[in-house]
Amino acid sequence: CEPLHAVVYYAPEAFEEAAALDGCSRLQTVRKVILPLALPSLMATGLYVFMIAWNEFLFALLFLAADPGQWTVSLGLAQLSNGIEVPKTVLMAGSVVLTIPVVLLFFAAERLLTEGLTSGADKS
Numbered sequence: 001c002e003p004l005h006a007v008v009y010y011a012p013e014a015f016e017e018a019a020a021l022d023g024c025s026r027l028q029t030v031r032k033v034i035l036p037l038a039l040p041s042l043m044a045t046g047l048y049v050f051m052i053a054w055n056e057f058l059f060a061l062l063f064l065a066a067d068p069g070q071w072t073v074s075l076g077l078a079q080l081s082n083g084i085e086v087p088k089t090v091l092m093a094g095s096v097v098l099t100i101p102v103v104l105l106f107f108a109a110e111r112l113l114t115e116g117l118t119s120g121a122d123k124s
Contacts (some may be wrong), residue, residue, distance in 0.1 A: 043112045051102050073098050 015037070019029040060075040071079070077094045080086055 040112050043109050047106060047109050047113070050105065054102055 015033050016029055019033045024032065055074060056072065057074045057078065060072040061078075064070045064072070064075065065079075068076075068079075077091065077098060080094070081091055
């Protein structure tokens with residue numbers, strides 16, 4: 001069973017049928033054909049879920065506020081401003097540090113995301 005590279009203009013069912021004709025089992029079809037085609041959408045979904053979870057504030061405030069050892073970074077940053085007078089520059093620096101992991105992850109996944117947008121385009 002070889003991965004399909006030349007099949008571009010077929011319906012999704014045709015990918016599975018072509019893999020079966022090439023001798024792939026169902027597991028090989030999923031691993032060698034379906035997952036590579038779905039990888040860009042899985043990466044995009046995973047990136048958005050990570051961004052939503054990373055910036056989650058309300059859930060952390062409701063359920064984790066009693067235990068400071070389990071605070072998220074955004075909750076800790078907000079709690080920092082509630083106590084003593086903290087300079088706004090420190091809060092802004094903390095906000096920038098908070099966004100760095102998301103930005104780095106986006107730039108690392110950008111190639112896969114753009115490949116996913118352009119992989120289905122056909123030249124007419």
